[in-house]
Amino acid sequence: MKQHLLKIISAGLSLCLLLSSCGGGSQKSDKPMGRYVEEQIHEFDDTGRMCGIKLKENGDISFYYSLYSMDGTPGHILSGVLSKGGSNIETAKVEWLSELAQDGNNVNDIAQGPDGAVYAIYQDAQNEPHLVKSTDGKTFNEILIPEWKQKGKSEGESGTPGSFTVTNGSVSLADEGEDGEISFAGSDSISPENLFVLENGDFLISYPYSGGEICRYSGADGGLLQKFAMGGRQVAVYQNTLITLNSDMSKIVEYDLESGNISHEYEYDGISWGTYLGIDKDGIFVADSSGLSRISNGGSIWERVIDGGLTSMNIPTMALWQMISDETGVYYGIFIDSGDDSKTQVMKYTYSADTPTSPDTELTIFGLKRNTTIRQAIGEFQRQNPNVRINYRVAMEDDSSVTVEDVIKALNTELLAGKAPDLLLLDGLPVESYIEKGVLADISGLVKDLTGSEGLYANLMRAFEREGKVYGVPSRFTIPVMVGDNSAMDSLQSLTDAANQAKPFDPDTVQTFRTPDSVAGESLLSEYYDYFVNDWLSGKNIDEAKLTSFLTDIQNLYQNAKASGGESGMSGAVMISSTTADGNGEIVPMGAMDVGQGKVKTDIEQINGLATLGFIFRNIQDVENVGIRSLFGKNEYTPQCSIGVVSSGKQQELAKEFVKTLLSARVQDQNLGDGLPVNEKSMQKGFDRFIKDMELEQGKDLGFMELCNNLTTPIAVDYVVKETVLALESDILKGTLAPQEAAKKIIENTEIYRSE
Structure with missing residues (x-):
């Protein structure tokens, strides 16, 4: 892909620039300068979403702010103006729009028309959609969309059992039936989301959750004029151009609204539901956790404009809702901070010619797998240290075919060559070996101070303590x-x-x-592995008798419990x-x-x-x-999410500062789905x-x-040994491989690795 090639070229140029800037006798003027910097300009006390955004002729940005009803009480809606340059925000409650948010209604979107009127889509307590218009800012009239009534008759049936929707940290479960089954809330009813009013008064309305399409309706009678396929939920409009994702979310599609045809398709790596699409007079821009990139109209090369790794875009709890271009090179990001204090934040991104393109200092973190808590800590750390770049190296992405053992060998080679990262994520690594070889630094003083000042669990902070020294901490x-x-x-x-008491399902017996x-299926060993690994694995030493006993119990448990025929209780997770x-x-x-x-x-x-x-x-x-x-x-x-400071790392003190951030309440308070807080x-x-x-x-x-x-007692999970054991899982459970034979094979297959 051309975008991928550009990334490689850009990376090569950046490396050359960095190397040249570090050479002897380099002058400060030789350092690449200029990058976008982030500034928080406003924070709403409540969580809501900004909509109906419009760039005014004087450079101000007008908008509407719809407050969520988080506790079941009716929400309300504000109108607002973000002054040119972002120096001020003024808001005022809009009574007629707030009325729409009462009595179980939900306002989906608001749009400002070319005639000065304000339009809104809302769904009532029966989940029926309505389109309304206000010309005086006080009263409103409903605009009929005939297609909605037709769709409602054919599709407005009951919810779909077994499906559920997850948004911003919550899932709504339906009541459990008498038979013990769970039905998750779902609906086939019409669910319009985005609303745009075109220059001629027609409406564009998207349906990302019911049909995956965008419809154009006549401003005169509400009749259906055009349909456009879409994928994901993002859509943007500029004059007579519409952009969205194609149905499989592999490309960005540009439609000409006059002809209704596709005028161009753009390839972009990493498209997801969180990808934000925008369009202005200069072309298309895309924003996600990696930053903001642009491409000219009909172009083929993407330019990275904002580095997300140096901004709030990379913080997992900061959900990007809108990215606004004021068409002068300034951008405003609207984030729903879904963390513990749940607020909406407005960030301003301005190009600074006097700021180095890349920060002078780099802190490197190495981990086998990507970790959300680490990413959260990186975002918080970058906010406090804008002149430090964190290089987060992840060895094994989800689609990686490399083995853990190969990765560890490569890492050990780096460590021997003096090219060590500053911090190691210890999950799955041979920690005991690294402690013995002096790879990890003693951070006992830091941990002692943080345990008292941050209120950490003292017992958990001893997970990597050896003879009074602490070589790492879990987060x-x-x-x-x-x-x-x-x-x-x-x-x-x-x-x-x-294992002895486990029996197949019997509806007449409480076992x-x-x-x-x-758990009783083919994943039984996978599910229970971590629970019992300490019984037979100590460091890199495997107790053959205890491993055989463990595999025997797993085999017996599988045989005793498997014949339930799928009726023993809740299936899946x-x-x-x-x-x-x-x-x-x-x-x-x-x-x-x-x-x-x-x-x-x-x-x-x-x-x-x-x-x-x-x-x-x-x-x-x-x-x-x-x-x-x-x-x-x-x-x-x-x-x-355990971390250790590398003793030969070049940024020892900075590494310790990162550990402080990782264990701080700013990170620990967040529910990130990857464990309990320490x-x-x-x-x-x-x-x-x-x-x-x-x-x-x-x-x-x-x-x-x-x-x-x-x-x-911490459970030490060595990923190399675990991979070796689980490779034999099916044969062990089915009895084609005896537990004693399996134990010998595991010991033999890990012998070289364990001896290193």
């Missing part, structure tokens, strides 16, 4: 637990006990233990989105639902985050004599929020908070 953690009847949990002391359908703008989600297991419905007395699962915790409480808090315990009383936990105050805050949101009993924690304080 999140997960816990394998038992959930259910206290007496039943007393009877289960080991995985062997659980002590039974794995849910989602639900992904509940976090507060991240990129849709990162937390996998919530379903086993606690079986406990709550009296189908089984105990369940083994992992608390992956606050959403999992909330789901467990929702299902079992009304059951008598239940609790949450550490799995088999081992008080184990899995460190997540900050005790953040944990309590998040726990209380879930209790409130789910309308659960206040002050009842079923022993969870005490459990967090009593965790003592």
Whole structure:
């Protein structure tokens, strides 16, 4: 792709420039200068969304601001003006628009017409859409769209069972039926989203969630004039040009509104639902977490204008809602900050010729896999340190075919060659080996200070402590637990006990233990691996007898529980989105639902985050004599998003400052879907929020908070060993490979790696 080629060329030129600027005797004037800088110019106290944006002739930007009704109370709508240059914002409540947001109605979009009138689409409490117009700013009249009535008759049936919609950190579950099944809310009704009023008075209305199309309606009688296919939800209009994504979201499509035909298609890497499309007199621009890029009308080469890595665009909780061009080279980003304090922020991006193109200082972070909490910390750190560039190196993306062992070998080569990163994400790396070889620096003084000042769990901060020295810290953690009847949990002391008691589903018997359908399938070893790896793996030493015992228990558990025929309880799991703008989600297991419905007395699962915790409480808090315990009383936990400072790194002090940011409340307070916070105050805050949101009993924690304080043993997950074990999963479960033979094979296949 031409865009990809341009990136390579740009990267090569940037490298040459950086190398030349670092050479001996280089003058300051030789340094590449000029880049866009970010400035926050306004913050709305409430979470809402800006719409009906219009650039006025004097350079001011007028808009409407629709406040969300987060607590069920009616929202209200403001009109506003952002002055030229962004020096001031003035807002005022619009009564007639606010009336539309009452009585269960939802205002989808607002547009300003060329005649000065204001138009709005809203859906009433029955989910029926309406288009209205106000010419005096006080009263409004409805504009009929005949197609809506026709569609409503043919498509306005009941919701679709089994589907659900996730937005900004929440998922709405329907009531559970008497049979214990869950139906998720869904609807086939018309759901118009974007509204544009053209110069001749016609309307353009998009339907991203019902049909994936954009329709043009006559301003005279509301009749359908044209249809345009779309993918995703982004659409932008400038004069007689419409841009959107094609149906499979692989290209940006430009339509000529006069002819109704496609006038051009543009390729752009990384298109997603979060990709923002904009258009102005100079061409098309695209904004996402990587930054803002432009292309001229009909062009083929994209130019990176704003580096997202140096701005709020790269912060996972900052969801970009709008990007406005004032057509003078200044941009305004409207972000819905979906983090703990949920606000709308307005950012201004201005080109500064006196600012170095690339910051003078670079901090390098290396990790096997991409991590949302690290990205959040990077964004917060960049805000505080705009003259530092963080180079976040991710070795294995989702589509990567490289093995963990190959990556670690390459990393070890870099470390030996003195080309070490400044910080290592320790998840999956051979941490014990790195401690023994002096790769990781002792940060015990820093951790001691932060534990007191930030209110961190002191027990969790000892995850990587060896002989009084601390070589790393987790920033999140997960816990394998038992959930259910206290007496039943007393009877289960080991995985062997659980395997022996597990039985196929029997509707007439409440069993002590039974794995849910989602675990009893081919993924049983994958699901339970982390829970028991400490039993047989210590550092790089494998205890063959204990590994054989573990694989025997897994094989027995699989054989005893698998014959349920898909009727034993909740099948699968639900992904509940976090507060991240990129849709990162937390996998919530379903086993606690079986406990709550009296189908089984105990369940083994992992608390992956606050959403999992909330789901467990929702299902079992009304059951008598239940609790949450550490799995088999081992008080184990899995460190997540763990980080260590590299002893040979060039930015030691800066690396420690990043660790401070990572463990600060600014990051820990955010629900990012990748584990529980290691900050005790953040944990309590998040726990209380879930209790409130789910309308659960206040002050009842079923022993969870005490459990967090009593965790003592970190679970060390070596990804190379794990890959080797799971490669044999199917043969082990099906019995074609005996546990003892599998153990010998695992030891043999990892021997070279473990000896290095």
